[in-house]
Amino acid sequence: MTSQQFAKTLRMAIEALNANQPEQAVRLSRQCLKLMPDNPDAHLVAGACLSRMGQPAEAIQHLRIVTAGRPDNFSAFSNLGICLMQTRSYRSAAEAFRRAADLQPASASAVHNLACALAASGEYAASLPYFEQAAGTPGGKSAKLFRDHASALEKLSRYGDARELYLAALQLNPDFALAHRRLGHIYQLEGKFDKSESHLRKVLDLGQEPPEVYQMLALMERLTDRDVSRASLLLQADGLDGLKSEALHAALGRHYERSGDFDQAFEQFRAANKLRARTVRYDPEKHRNLVSGILEAYSRSWFQAGSPAGCEAKLVFIVGMPRSGSTLVHQILASHPMVLGAGETGLVEKALGGAEGGELNAAGWEDAQLRQFAESCVAELAERHDVANVLIDKSLRNIHSVGLLSRAFPHARFVYCSREPLDICISCFAASLPDGQAFALSMEHIAHRQLQTERLAEHWRRMIPDTFHLLKYENLIHAPEQSVRDLLEELELPWNSKCMAFTETESHVDTSSVYQVRQPIYSSSVGRWRNFKPYLVEAAETLAPISSAAAEFSA
Numbered sequence: 001m002t003s004q005q006f007a008k009t010l011r012m013a014i015e016a017l018n019a020n021q022p023e024q025a026v027r028l029s030r031q032c033l034k035l036m037p038d039n040p041d042a043h044l045v046a047g048a049c050l051s052r053m054g055q056p057a058e059a060i061q062h063l064r065i066v067t068a069g070r071p072d073n074f075s076a077f078s079n080l081g082i083c084l085m086q087t088r089s090y091r092s093a094a095e096a097f098r099r100a101a102d103l104q105p106a107s108a109s110a111v112h113n114l115a116c117a118l119a120a121s122g123e124y125a126a127s128l129p130y131f132e133q134a135a136g137t138p139g140g141k142s143a144k145l146f147r148d149h150a151s152a153l154e155k156l157s158r159y160g161d162a163r164e165l166y167l168a169a170l171q172l173n174p175d176f177a178l179a180h181r182r183l184g185h186i187y188q189l190e191g192k193f194d195k196s197e198s199h200l201r202k203v204l205d206l207g208q209e210p211p212e213v214y215q216m217l218a219l220m221e222r223l224t225d226r227d228v229s230r231a232s233l234l235l236q237a238d239g240l241d242g243l244k245s246e247a248l249h250a251a252l253g254r255h256y257e258r259s260g261d262f263d264q265a266f267e268q269f270r271a272a273n274k275l276r277a278r279t280v281r282y283d284p285e286k287h288r289n290l291v292s293g294i295l296e297a298y299s300r301s302w303f304q305a306g307s308p309a310g311c312e313a314k315l316v317f318i319v320g321m322p323r324s325g326s327t328l329v330h331q332i333l334a335s336h337p338m339v340l341g342a343g344e345t346g347l348v349e350k351a352l353g354g355a356e357g358g359e360l361n362a363a364g365w366e367d368a369q370l371r372q373f374a375e376s377c378v379a380e381l382a383e384r385h386d387v388a389n390v391l392i393d394k395s396l397r398n399i400h401s402v403g404l405l406s407r408a409f410p411h412a413r414f415v416y417c418s419r420e421p422l423d424i425c426i427s428c429f430a431a432s433l434p435d436g437q438a439f440a441l442s443m444e445h446i447a448h449r450q451l452q453t454e455r456l457a458e459h460w461r462r463m464i465p466d467t468f469h470l471l472k473y474e475n476l477i478h479a480p481e482q483s484v485r486d487l488l489e490e491l492e493l494p495w496n497s498k499c500m501a502f503t504e505t506e507s508h509v510d511t512s513s514v515y516q517v518r519q520p521i522y523s524s525s526v527g528r529w530r531n532f533k534p535y536l537v538e539a540a541e542t543l544a545p546i547s548s549a550a551a552e553f554s555a
Contacts, residue, residue, distance in 0.1 A: 090121035108140035298403030323427035325473035
């Protein structure tokens, strides 16, 4: 092939690429590379074609040759970033897009892609200035940009800002189903259920039927008979994946329970959990050993030997089992003018490395490590909240870390939410909890988890009786004001009547209790287990040491 033939073949490859004929284009570009293996133009065409053909790994090899030889080639860096995103190499993709954005700062797509890559790598705060920069470039504002920007804000729990961007997306595209769905979710978190339902119904009106829409409607107790029929038909559709089927079963379970058909409700809950159990596992023996290790590591001698970190942050950690009334307690406390509710921050687990068992390693920390841990937690909180307030963290799994936290935060208080164990059993089983709480898929495992949680709570009560407080859900329901007065006194907070008007407090509730916690205190949730008594026989036997209701099974 002569140089003239090379040029002609390369031109034909580019024309094929522009005509959306990537197979033809890559074949021609490879002909060019046989003659000139180092030609950057041929590599660029080959990389772009392979990217379109869904072969990003091979495309990356070609594009890296171009970027190495031509560090000013905007197209090469842009295509490289796209391919790296396809292989989930998000940090490397961010670097490629950063180079492209440096070369063409006015390119909305380059800056937008950089922001998306940063968000995909978990750097949500770092992505925000680039989303804003992209919106300021000529032609940068688009429904897709607003959607991606809003998604990053949601990850930072900035739901109000995200809401405004989704609304802006709808101004550009009123039929943007995803924006309607996310607004339905945000309005639900805010307790604005009419607005939430309006946006969720719009998704259905657009001909889309994401199963999670039915699940969200069920959480607000707004499934109609027509919704139930449509959800049931969706379950029979071919090709419905496990997560979508699970969402539909969970939604139908809530509907049937509300209708009083408890057998059908339980069958739906069981079907949902069976689907989830295909992908997540709970090892009860492993967790029992972890609890035993924590009890041994954080002994009385450990508490007596160490020095507190000296952190002045005033934190309240709500701990215990899911479905124990923790969301209600959080909402009540967050209604106090001196308190800020941070929800489930997950910051302790993150600071410990994310892996279960980090508490055991932390038991051997030196004082400097303890201070560093406390400072990193407070620094992350300060990015989102005013830490001058008393701040509530309701990451329930912190029950494992109470010993560590009591030393890291000497002014911290702990509220252990307790509830009749059989009510917790059925409530967890029906709640579609996140994958990190895989024990909730089995009555046996829920009962096991409760026994281990109670072991931890009893230990902390003995070790730090002045700062570890018990709050019984049933007491809160039957004598709410007195229970709240007692709790505030234990937390050294003055009485404030706003705590009893918690349904009026503006906050974001991101749990399956999203609807219930917006209602005045009601007693119908006490004794919920009786509706499902035939399915709780074995759990009652296991929980007999800590359940007063278990006696009814042998009566």
